[in-house]
Amino acid sequence: MMVVARFSFPHEAQIAKSSLEAAGIECCIADEHTINTQWLYSNAIGGVRLLVDEENAELAQSILATDFSDAVDESLEMGSSTESCPNCGSHHLLPFTQGKRSAFVVFILLGFPLFFYKHGYQCKDCGKFTPRAETK
Structure with missing residues (x-):
């Protein structure tokens, strides 16, 4: 060896x-x-x-x-083109977590976490948040 x-x-x-x-x-x-x-x-x-x-x-x-980073970037670009914003039809979606700040504030104030946030995507063009299951 x-x-x-x-x-x-x-x-x-x-x-x-x-x-x-x-x-x-x-x-x-x-x-x-x-x-x-x-x-x-x-x-x-x-x-x-x-x-x-x-x-x-x-x-x-x-x-x-x-360096395989170019191949990863290309696969991410290809994967994101299949999803579109239900509001405007744009393919420029960014991963986004809604309610993260308020969950953090509740954790600081109460001392224990209350997780009431949603994972999804935010449209780069119109700014609308879409939960993960609704994008197509």
Whole structure:
């Protein structure tokens, strides 16, 4: 086994491991539990190590170095075009939570949360809030 990447935090290593496993590359993480137990040791022991077989090391490094953010942006743009505002028909919808501020104020005043907010979308063009189930 060969180290292909080092990470300061275990969750970063888990994300990288998932990327490699999705590509069919077997890998393992070393020192994850040590860093979880005592995170101040991370720099001292060289962080959390991601290990792969030597024959897959070059491919693994190229996968980890690839930036997939453009593909994610394109898929989000394609997904949002199917939903439209029921008020004006616009496709410019933004995720929005209605009632978040008032729920926070109630939590501060009463000391316990009363969650009466709704998740949905707000139209960028007309400003109308639409609960998540009503968009099409």
